[in-house]
Amino acid sequence: MTHRRRRPVLVLTNPCDVTADVVLRILAHRRATVVRLDPGTDLHTGASLTASFRTGDQRGTLRTRSRTLDLTEVGAVWVRRASPYEGPVDLDGQERRFAASQTVWGAGGILASLPGAHYVNHPWANRAAEHKPAQLSAAQRFGFAVPDTLITNDPQEARDFVARRPTGAVYKPVWNTPYSVDGEPRAVWVREVGSQEITDAVRACPHMFQARVPKAFDVRVTAVGDRLFGVRIDSPDLDWRRRQDLMTCTPIAVPEPVARSVVRYLGHFRLVFGAFDFAVTSDGGWSFLECNPNGQWAWQPPGTTDGIAHALADELLRGPDA
Incomplete structure (x- = not known):
């Protein structure tokens, strides 16, 4: 495959992301310039990020322990699995929350606004x-078959919906919110649910029920x-x-x-x-x-994983968006 330009690729992810490593090995084989950054932690441990804006001009620089990157030269940004923005560990309470918030809106905003860069995917699109609800709305609009679904915080609406599903119903969370029991992390799996199990606790937040x-x-x-x-x-x-x-x-x-x-x-x-x-x-x-x-x-x-990895490498070397 011929690539129009070999501009640097910026990869935003945590250091333990072995999935990203699969693609980075391919990019290295293709002699691509890659800069890896975990902004939620690296910007508190030696990396620096600067952006300047003037009429008709935007510039920026990222400095890590091993590289200096002119942000105007970035051809693609791969938004993978960066660590949460939690602030410097040597700050406590309100100061740490303030620093974390400023990093989200400052660094996050800079990294999402690189002129012409090809994002896979853009963080705001993600x-x-x-x-x-937006997924289901788009899915039915664009021709997918969608199971009957109800999202509600009304217990009676939920009971009635579940009772009317001839093939049964399932419950699934609308977001994978971290959850723990006695300090141990627990996953909330999709599971079958009967109308008799639905209590008034549903009123606490929207719950998602779907025909099985x-x-x-x-x-x-x-x-x-x-x-x-x-x-x-x-x-x-x-x-x-x-x-x-x-x-x-x-x-x-x-x-x-x-x-x-x-x-x-x-x-x-x-x-x-x-x-x-x-x-x-x-x-x-x-x-x-x-x-x-x-x-x-x-x-x-392995064959599927290899195909996906090469497809992603192709996308990242595609060059800037028009």
Whole structure:
């Protein structure tokens, strides 16, 4: 593949991101200039970020322990899994919260505003696409089959909805909020729910209930631009993420109507990358469940993982957006 320009690639992620490492090895093989930054921590441990704005001119510099980067030269930004902006560890209370907030709006704003850089994905596009109601609205608009879904904080509405689902219903959180019990982190998995289980505690916040799809298997479709990588997932669990050691994954072709809807969905949210989850019934129907705009993908079969990694490397070396 011929690349028009070999401008530097800026990768925003934490130092333990082994998924990013897969792509960085490919970029190194292609002799690309890559700068890796974890802004939530590095800017408090020696890195510095500067931006200046004048009429008709914008400039910026990133200095890390090993590199100095002219931000006007950045060709692409890969927004991966950066650490949260929590402020310097040597500050306490209000001062640390103030520093963390200023970093979000200052450094985060600079890194999201590099002129012409090609973002995979832009952080603001990621944020817009993470809202489950927005996902479902876009999915039904662009031709996906969507299970009957209710998001409510009204207990009676929830009970009535669940009771009317002939194939049963499931509960899933609208956001993967960190949760712990006795100090131990716990995941909130998708699970079946009966109307008798729904209490007035639902009033505390919106809850998401969905008709249970009588699926034969799950599918993950990883999209990088218009390149789609489908994997069939067979698992004994309703939520295959719960025990990934028990699931099996095999490549699967993506039906053309689904592929068209994926591309339209990505365009709507201005995404380059998306990890789509589907439930597939025995008669071949694909039901949209969600799209993670920054989902993990290196757990898939080696051939699929390699294809995704090379597709991402191609995107990052594509050059600045027009």
